[in-house]
Amino acid sequence: MPETTTPVSPKAFASEWPTWCPRCGDFGVLSALQKAAAQLGLSPDDVVVVSGIGCSGKINSYFRSYGLHTLHGRSVPVAQGVKLANPQLTVIAAGGDGDGYGIGAGHFMHAVRRNVDVTYLVMDNQVYGLTKGQTSPTSPQGFHSPTTPNGSADNPVHPLRVALANGCTWIGQGFSGDPNKLSALMVQAIQHRGFSLLNVFSPCVTYRATIEENGEKLDVYQWFKNHLYSLDESYNPHDRGTAFSLLLEHNDLVTGVIYEDTTTAPYDSFLPGYTTTPMAELAVPLEEDSFAKMAAQFQ
Numbered sequence: 001m002p003e004t005t006t007p008v009s010p011k012a013f014a015s016e017w018p019t020w021c022p023r024c025g026d027f028g029v030l031s032a033l034q035k036a037a038a039q040l041g042l043s044p045d046d047v048v049v050v051s052g053i054g055c056s057g058k059i060n061s062y063f064r065s066y067g068l069h070t071l072h073g074r075s076v077p078v079a080q081g082v083k084l085a086n087p088q089l090t091v092i093a094a095g096g097d098g099d100g101y102g103i104g105a106g107h108f109m110h111a112v113r114r115n116v117d118v119t120y121l122v123m124d125n126q127v128y129g130l131t132k133g134q135t136s137p138t139s140p141q142g143f144h145s146p147t148t149p150n151g152s153a154d155n156p157v158h159p160l161r162v163a164l165a166n167g168c169t170w171i172g173q174g175f176s177g178d179p180n181k182l183s184a185l186m187v188q189a190i191q192h193r194g195f196s197l198l199n200v201f202s203p204c205v206t207y208r209a210t211i212e213e214n215g216e217k218l219d220v221y222q223w224f225k226n227h228l229y230s231l232d233e234s235y236n237p238h239d240r241g242t243a244f245s246l247l248l249e250h251n252d253l254v255t256g257v258i259y260e261d262t263t264t265a266p267y268d269s270f271l272p273g274y275t276t277t278p279m280a281e282l283a284v285p286l287e288e289d290s291f292a293k294m295a296a297q298f299q
């Protein structure tokens, strides 16, 4: 983390104005991230946001820093590569629930066990927003959409439980309707040395505007406000069993730091000869005849 004496404003991380629908939860995620980066004393050229495809994937265009808009479901492996090539950067992978827990589910699981020092922000709106409202991996059973007109028969994926089972060293959950708490969670997720998963309930007000309960349609923000259980300081996030029970007890509708393992070393500490010098600055000795042999293959 760089040292700085000049206070940084969240505005330093503002770029073009987002084209998200008014009231989209992703606005809350963006402003919380800008605030968190400022609070950490980062500057835009310390940060790389690597995003996937989706409405949420646009975040790297709206957050002023280095950025890579990758393929659908591929933000996490690219982010790991960026971090290993230049460990001096703060690397954030970002995307939606379809991106991370559907097409990118394989990468997600392996990134969790690999524990590269990357923060993964998932804007979980329980629907495919960009492609117009199809059922996603976290849509609840019974969800009606163009792909499940009779209601989804599938049980949703439980990403936090998957992460916990596979050895994720930091797991948190936030809500874009509570941006102050969300920003504080982002600060902790970024400070963690290792892979951190921050799942954010970030409502899609166009394709999942209301949630039905007891025959009544509730505004999606109101529904989350009514159901989310907010952890306080009495909760100890260092016990995996307790974290699992907590998720089961509240059907995953919990916000706060759910699990934190500060003893497991990150991936880079297991790499022989690994150095924190960016790869681009390392001298790569290459004998002249080795180079000639290599070049000959391309002639």
Ligand SMILES: Cc1ncc(C[n+]2csc(CCOP(=O)(O)OP(=O)(O)O)c2C)c(N)n1
Pocket (backbone or CB within 6 Å): 053, 054, 055, 056, 057, 072, 095, 096, 097, 098, 099, 100, 123, 125, 127, 128, 129, 130, 131, 136, 204
């Ligand atoms: C390989 C591939 N398959 C499918 C798509 C089409 N596609 C683009 S975004 C998307 C889903 C977006 O949903 P989500 O990841 O939840 O993000 P949101 O738009 O809700 O933020 C899909 C299926 C694609 N771009 N690439």
Ligand code: SF4
Pocket (backbone or CB within 6 Å): 019, 020, 021, 023, 024, 025, 026, 055, 056, 125, 129, 130, 203, 204, 205, 206, 207
């Ligand atoms: S479609 Fe949904 S997720 Fe996409 S910008 Fe609009 S509200 Fe947000």
